[in-house]
Amino acid sequence: METPEITITRTVHAQRQRVWDMFTQAEHIQHWWGPNGFTNSISEMDVRVGGVWRYVMHGPDGTNYTNWIRYAELEAPARMAYAHGGDDPEHAEFHAEVTLQDLGDSTTQVTLRLLLASAEQRAKLVEFGAVQGGEQTLARLDAYVSATPAAQRFAISHSLTAPMAQVWQAWSEPERFAQWWGPAGCALEVKKMDFRSGGETHYAMVWPGVPPMWGKFVYGEIVPQQSIEFINSFSNEAGDITRAPFFDDWPLRVFNTVTFSEHDGQTTISLRGGPIQSTEAERSRFAENFESMAQGFGGTFAQLEAYLLQKK
Known part of the structure; x- marks a missing residue:
């Protein structure tokens, strides 16, 4: 039986x-x-x-x-x-x-x-x-x-002349986050920001004359003024996860960890990210675009630095 x-x-x-x-x-x-x-x-x-x-x-x-x-x-x-x-x-x-x-x-x-x-x-x-x-x-x-192989994980660091508390506010408060996130030249509209473990941020990156590009974060573990885990995806206006507008085989979900450290009045942010729930083709596509990602995040962090300098 x-x-x-x-x-x-x-x-x-x-x-x-x-x-x-x-x-x-x-x-x-x-x-x-x-x-x-x-x-x-x-x-x-x-x-x-x-x-x-x-x-x-x-x-x-x-x-x-x-x-x-x-x-x-x-x-x-x-x-x-x-x-x-x-x-x-x-x-x-x-x-x-x-x-x-x-x-x-x-x-x-x-x-x-x-x-x-x-x-x-x-x-x-x-x-x-x-x-x-x-x-x-x-x-x-x-x-x-499962860990994404090291060769397929993106990493970038940037040092800011600003105290940790101010940098953390820029990541965790919607009115501040809207002032700098995204590639250089775009404006950010934050539709929703629930900054907590399990919460979501839903936003649109806007350039003149083209449709907005929607994205979302889903937060994992958050350790105040130490680290933020989040899954980043492209989405539609309703918040549903979608394919990237530029590649059909771009990963749907990228798991990121951002860490923060402060020394002598400077705060260093280090971001590491890699695809999850992905195919080998998606991971390869991700790894092929490290150079353009470095340029994009470099522009994003430059906008953050400019914003923090304005707040002094």
């Missing part, structure tokens, strides 16, 4: 603690949880035994699926067990556990087990596509967390 469970396993190219963080931090899990084409809106994520994660999963056809997860066991960074339900807040549809095995060499084996009430329930979930959905979910995790 077939065991009433579904087990999905994948080797993920990241250290175990990093993978654990992907499962337990809202600013990360929102980007990869669910099958291809699905997105998530998280209203609550309380990662502790007895705590609840509530979210709505948005299907590619526009259908919304209400979900909740209640954590039963947490053994960081190796294992978690939880109950999973939908519209009924008291009735669990199934129980599940995730185990993370350290394979060494910055790889982790992720095993997802759905523990079901009966063989009939298992058959229904398989028919619904639970196996393919789980495989796609773990593939999205791998694509999100």
